[in-house]
Amino acid sequence: xxxxxxxxxxxxxxxxxxxxxxxxxxxxxxxxxxxxxxxxxxxxxxxxxxxxxxxxxxxxxxxxxxxxxxxxxxxxxxxxxxxxxxxxxxxxxxxxxxxxxxxxxxxxxxxxxxxxxxxxxxxxxxxxxxxxxxxxxxxxxxxxxxxxxxxxxxxxxxxxxxxxxxxxxxxxxxxxxxxxxxxxxxxxxxxxxxxxxxxxxxxxxxxxxxxxxxxxxxxxxxxxxxxxxxxxxxxxxxxxxxxxxxxxxxxxxxxxxxxxxxxxxxxxxxx
Amino acid sequence: xxxxxxxxxxxxxxxxxxxxxxxxxxxxxxxxxxxxxxxxxxxxxxxxxxxxxxxxxxxxxxxxxxxxxxxxxxxxxxxxxxxxxxxxxxxxxxxxxxxxxxxxxxxxxxxxxxxxxxxxxxxxxxxxxxxxxxxxxxxxxxxxxxxxxxxxxxxxxxxxxxxxxxxxxxxxxxxxxxxxxxxxxxxxxxxxxxxxxxxxxxxxxxxxxxxxxxxxxxxxxxxxxxxxxxxxxxxxxxxxxxxxxxxxxxxxxxxxxxxxxxxxxxxxxxx
Numbered sequence: 001x002x003x004x005x006x007x008x009x010x011x012x013x014x015x016x017x018x019x020x021x022x023x024x025x026x027x028x029x030x031x032x033x034x035x036x037x038x039x040x041x042x043x044x045x046x047x048x049x050x051x052x053x054x055x056x057x058x059x060x061x062x063x064x065x066x067x068x069x070x071x072x073x074x075x076x077x078x079x080x081x082x083x084x085x086x087x088x089x090x091x092x093x094x095x096x097x098x099x100x101x102x103x104x105x106x107x108x109x110x111x112x113x114x115x116x117x118x119x120x121x122x123x124x125x126x127x128x129x130x131x132x133x134x135x136x137x138x139x140x141x142x143x144x145x146x147x148x149x150x151x152x153x154x155x156x157x158x159x160x161x162x163x164x165x166x167x168x169x170x171x172x173x174x175x176x177x178x179x180x181x182x183x184x185x186x187x188x189x190x191x192x193x194x195x196x197x198x199x200x201x202x203x204x205x206x207x208x209x210x211x212x213x214x215x216x217x218x219x220x221x222x223x224x225x226x227x228x229x230x231x232x233x234x235x236x237x238x239x240x241x242x243x244x245x246x247x248x249x250x251x252x253x254x255x256x257x258x259x260x261x262x263x264x265x266x267x268x269x270x271x
Numbered sequence: 272x273x274x275x276x277x278x279x280x281x282x283x284x285x286x287x288x289x290x291x292x293x294x295x296x297x298x299x300x301x302x303x304x305x306x307x308x309x310x311x312x313x314x315x316x317x318x319x320x321x322x323x324x325x326x327x328x329x330x331x332x333x334x335x336x337x338x339x340x341x342x343x344x345x346x347x348x349x350x351x352x353x354x355x356x357x358x359x360x361x362x363x364x365x366x367x368x369x370x371x372x373x374x375x376x377x378x379x380x381x382x383x384x385x386x387x388x389x390x391x392x393x394x395x396x397x398x399x400x401x402x403x404x405x406x407x408x409x410x411x412x413x414x415x416x417x418x419x420x421x422x423x424x425x426x427x428x429x430x431x432x433x434x435x436x437x438x439x440x441x442x443x444x445x446x447x448x449x450x451x452x453x454x455x456x457x458x459x460x461x462x463x464x465x466x467x468x469x470x471x472x473x474x475x476x477x478x479x480x481x482x483x484x485x486x487x488x489x490x491x492x493x494x495x496x497x498x499x500x501x502x503x504x505x506x507x508x509x510x511x512x513x514x515x516x517x518x519x520x521x522x523x524x525x526x527x528x529x530x531x532x533x534x535x536x537x538x539x540x541x542x
Contacts (some may be wrong), residue, residue, distance in 0.1 A: 073353065159433070161430040
């Protein structure tokens with residue numbers, strides 16, 4: 001998917017919501033556990049109930065690898081289902097990969113070509129040659145960790161390097177890489193005051209923003225400081241939506257939560 | 272496996288060699304491609320031919336994920352084969368994972384409990400709560416990226432933070448984390464002059480050292496500056512050993528290359 005296509009979707013759906021498909025068998029409704037592939041069945045119900053309210057789905061690979069072969073199969077079925085039934089949806093493999101060049105190429109092919117995700121998240125620590133193999137895929141996107149939403153973000157990401165925080169240096173340096181126009185960035189919502197400065201460095205890039213809701217970030221604040229002329233934001237919510245209920249009506253309740261966020265987004269987009 | 276058990280293995284085998292099982296179907300002998308699971312069959316032959324010369328095997332997960340479900344199955348079979356046939360061997364899932372706490376827990380369970388690797392590599396960018404879930408596993412080890420062997424290492428890892436390079440800060444900070452005695456570190460061999468200073472920060476830790484051989488690092492130099500009283504080094508070689516030949520005698524040739532390294536190590540251990 002191209003960036004203009006993503007922007008078009010946002011405008012059509014009046015939503016910039018991304019739903020995180022982080023499926024934990026201990027948290028899903030127990031009636032699903034009797035089925036052949038509970039993880040996929042859960043995702044299918046969530047997708048069917050919410051696809052008109054969000055523009056992106058983001059399975060985190062950890063939750064699939066945790067179930068071994070069966071989990072990997074659930075991941076394959078989930079991305080295939082989205083791509084076939086809802087090709088307008090932007091898909092994110094939340095994998096946070098990164099390795100030396102030839103090894104990163106293997107990850108890039110796995111997620112962007114074979115599984116056919118629109119994007120994959122990567123970690124910046126190993127630098128340019130660990131990320132460029134992902135950037136080489138046309139009309140695909142590489143979403144690099146910059147400032148994350150967890151407590152540990154303050155261990156290294158905000159250390160001062162030559163007068164500015166490391167995450168800002170990461171943003172700046174990454175703009176010099178080959179095909180850097182395919183980059184998006186993860187910026188945690190728990191620090192909305194930082195968005196003004198981030199936008200000075202990456203005014204046009206899309207930012208994937210976790211941490212709204214469950215982790216305490218405010219949607220209003222993030223939009224106030226982080227939005228650009230193309231919206232430029234994908235706001236992720238996982239647990240708050242997909243685990244809204246653990247009863248048989250879980251999909252309906254997930255839709256209600258997604259709708260609340262979409263409606264809040266519609267108001268912001270109008271203003 | 273405990274650290275004393277690893278040290279004992281090193282002394283018994285007179286080797287601190289780790290063999291990287293980075294299996295690329297375009298590089299293995301073509302006669303294997305007719306078999307049901309060429310990746311596993313290749314690994315089995317390499318393991319059978321080298322297990323007495325090395326103390327560790329390190330499959331890089333990228334090379335398995337690249338083949339989807341089938342690749343994940345090859346990885347499962349490989350680790351099961353090592354654990355059953357050679358329980359004395361230290362196993363490393365080279366996965367370079369890292370995510371927010373509850374998500375890192377899923378990765379930790381997948382690699383350290385379910386697949387039953389002795390250790391897993393992790394990336395430090397997301398800080399303490401992204402690594403501690405891995406450290407919680409008793410008699411398991413978490414190998415954190417510090418200074419890698421690729422060109423991109425100089426993008427961020429060597430930036431000056433408060434008077435020292437970022438990778439040194441990473442080493443120092445990680446020592447304050449819970450169960451930090453379960454930490455080992457990735458230190459690239461292409462920069463052997465750095466080992467003296469690294470040993471001032473982490474005198475007792477094991478260091479996993481890629482980049483000897485193919486990537487240009489010198490074994491002698493690394494040992495001179497990096498070895499401690501328990502040896503404290505695992506020297507990794509992947510391509511130089513496993514792709515020594517692409518003919519039917521590939522396992523024999525791999526053994527020859529591994530033997531050269533073991534013999535060089537035996538001399539160093541004696542001196």
